[in-house]
Amino acid sequence: MLRVENITKGFAGVQALRDVTLDFPGGQVTALMGENGAGKSTLIKIIDGDYLPETGRVLLDGKELGLHSPADARRQGIRVIAQEPEIIPHVSVAENVYVGALPRRTGRRLDRGGLRERVRADLTRLGFERVLDPDTLGSELSAAQRQLVEILRALTTDAKVIAFDEPTSSLGEQETEALFGLIRRLRDQGLAVVYVSHRLQEIFQLADQVAVLRDGELVGVRPVAETTENEVVRMMVGRDLSAMFGREHAPTDRVVLDVRGVTTDDVRDISFKVHAGEVVALAGLVGAGRSELAAGLAGDVPIRSGEVRVDGEPIRIRHPGDAIRAGIGYAPEERKAQALFLQRSVRDNASLAILGSIRRLRFIRRAEERRVVREFTDRLRVRTPSIEHEVGKLSGGNQQKVVLARWLARAPKVLILDEPTRGIDVGAKAEIYDIIAGLAQTGVAILVISSELPEVLGLADRIVVMQNGRVTGEVDRATASEEGVLALAMADDLTTSLSGGSA
Numbered sequence: 001m002l003r004v005e006n007i008t009k010g011f012a013g014v015q016a017l018r019d020v021t022l023d024f025p026g027g028q029v030t031a032l033m034g035e036n037g038a039g040k041s042t043l044i045k046i047i048d049g050d051y052l053p054e055t056g057r058v059l060l061d062g063k064e065l066g067l068h069s070p071a072d073a074r075r076q077g078i079r080v081i082a083q084e085p086e087i088i089p090h091v092s093v094a095e096n097v098y099v100g101a102l103p104r105r106t107g108r109r110l111d112r113g114g115l116r117e118r119v120r121a122d123l124t125r126l127g128f129e130r131v132l133d134p135d136t137l138g139s140e141l142s143a144a145q146r147q148l149v150e151i152l153r154a155l156t157t158d159a160k161v162i163a164f165d166e167p168t169s170s171l172g173e174q175e176t177e178a179l180f181g182l183i184r185r186l187r188d189q190g191l192a193v194v195y196v197s198h199r200l201q202e203i204f205q206l207a208d209q210v211a212v213l214r215d216g217e218l219v220g221v222r223p224v225a226e227t228t229e230n231e232v233v234r235m236m237v238g239r240d241l242s243a244m245f246g247r248e249h250a251p252t253d254r255v256v257l258d259v260r261g262v263t264t265d266d267v268r269d270i271s272f273k274v275h276a277g278e279v280v281a282l283a284g285l286v287g288a289g290r291s292e293l294a295a296g297l298a299g300d301v302p303i304r305s306g307e308v309r310v311d312g313e314p315i316r317i318r319h320p321g322d323a324i325r326a327g328i329g330y331a332p333e334e335r336k337a338q339a340l341f342l343q344r345s346v347r348d349n350a351s352l353a354i355l356g357s358i359r360r361l362r363f364i365r366r367a368e369e370r371r372v373v374r375e376f377t378d379r380l381r382v383r384t385p386s387i388e389h390e391v392g393k394l395s396g397g398n399q400q401k402v403v404l405a406r407w408l409a410r411a412p413k414v415l416i417l418d419e420p421t422r423g424i425d426v427g428a429k430a431e432i433y434d435i436i437a438g439l440a441q442t443g444v445a446i447l448v449i450s451s452e453l454p455e456v457l458g459l460a461d462r463i464v465v466m467q468n469g470r471v472t473g474e475v476d477r478a479t480a481s482e483e484g485v486l487a488l489a490m491a492d493d494l495t496t497s498l499s500g501g502s503a
Helices: 040-047 070-075 093-097 112-126 143-155 173-188 200-206 229-237 290-297 320-325 335-339 346-350 352-358 366-379 396-410 426-441 453-459 482-489
Strands: 002-011 014-024 028-033 055-060 063-065 078-081 161-165 192-196 209-214 217-223 255-263 270-275 279-283 305-310 313-315 328-331 414-418 445-449 462-467 470-476
Touching: 002 040, 014 040, 014 055, 014 192, 014 209, 014 217, 028 040, 028 173, 028 200, 040 078, 040 161, 040 192, 070 078, 078 143, 093 112, 093 143, 112 143, 143 161, 143 173, 173 192, 173 200, 192 200, 200 229, 209 229, 217 229, 229 426, 255 290, 255 445, 270 445, 270 470, 279 290, 279 453, 279 482, 290 328, 290 414, 290 445, 320 328, 328 396, 335 396, 346 352, 346 366, 346 396, 352 366, 352 396, 366 396, 396 426, 426 445, 426 453, 453 482, 462 482, 470 482
Parallel strands: 028 192, 028 209, 078 161, 161 192, 279 445, 279 462, 328 414, 414 445
Antiparallel strands: 002 014, 002 055, 055 063, 209 217, 255 270, 255 305, 305 313, 462 470
């Protein structure tokens, strides 16, 4: 049993935690939930010895721990899996896993063969043998593989408590399935597992109990079997999940985006329409071709055949500039890697799409740039100390708002949003949904890609379902259900009825 007792912690006048007492029992997975700023990360850092609490104590099996550093926590059997692990780029996976405890031969030479065999055995034992190679260099690892290396490091020691901070944010379906199997085995071995995630479906799939923080205080602890998603959301943000999708659906008859038989290297013969004021969702399983289609419409990949019309006018999209000039805005799935310059300011990032309109000769009119950026960051309630603040230091939800501010300043006719709420908390999701609803009311045609079926069903006026690069069905909100959308997403027969009755 890990226990935090009467923990209080503040920073520069901001109270991050207030008198929090919480038990993390051995043999259970405890989900720790809350909005950004609720105190989750602060509590994890106190458990890890990274922060010292102002008041309170941390106990393990009834014994108070004097934690002054992460090294102290590791010696006590506490390991925290960071969301963004540190990897040594010029050495192998095997050496990254056992860094600080490398096996040696006589004469202090590294026993590379023994190290490789040890890591191969670890990978097999933990179920990661198909997704990690011990000989791969750290610099060649994907984000998902880097996360798995960090997990392997933690499990090569005698851990009693293990905390996962958003572990699936960069994992694919195969890696996530292996991780969940591993966490269940750790639980069954008696470890106390702490699991931090914004994804409600993961919590109800994996956790035994859920603890919710709000504004630095513990709102409550519930057995997962005795609660619902709505109750957890209500504890986090003070309102029901259903209230997040309370927009009026009033699309017009004017077709803004008309996609006719579009084919790229990844999708084939895609056709659909999006009207002014309408939200159309692209649904499907991983690999269905949704993001690849969006990239084609945004000019990131070439369209081999077919036609795209905006407001009835055919457009030729050869590169992103063509799409932008036609009135198409695009917020890609990987906002950090594909949409933002993380070391640059909010102002620099939010003004990217309008630089041409605020330039005089070769010079940017900075006063006008600041005015426009302030207007749209204020409208979207971007929480930042100033528009000169580094965008990489904002929360995920606020980073997404900066991307949206960029396109709102451009006044697009069509806005494509690929996984717009991935990796952000429930409260920030509600704000993004409100923004989407407001844009639809102004007549913007919105195409949303989402892997969360409740989000798809709540947001969309119509749902276009894809599988293996093709459209397998189209349903409207009145007849759509999770089961029906999944049936279309997994359909092998491309002649599936499009009448809506199957969904």
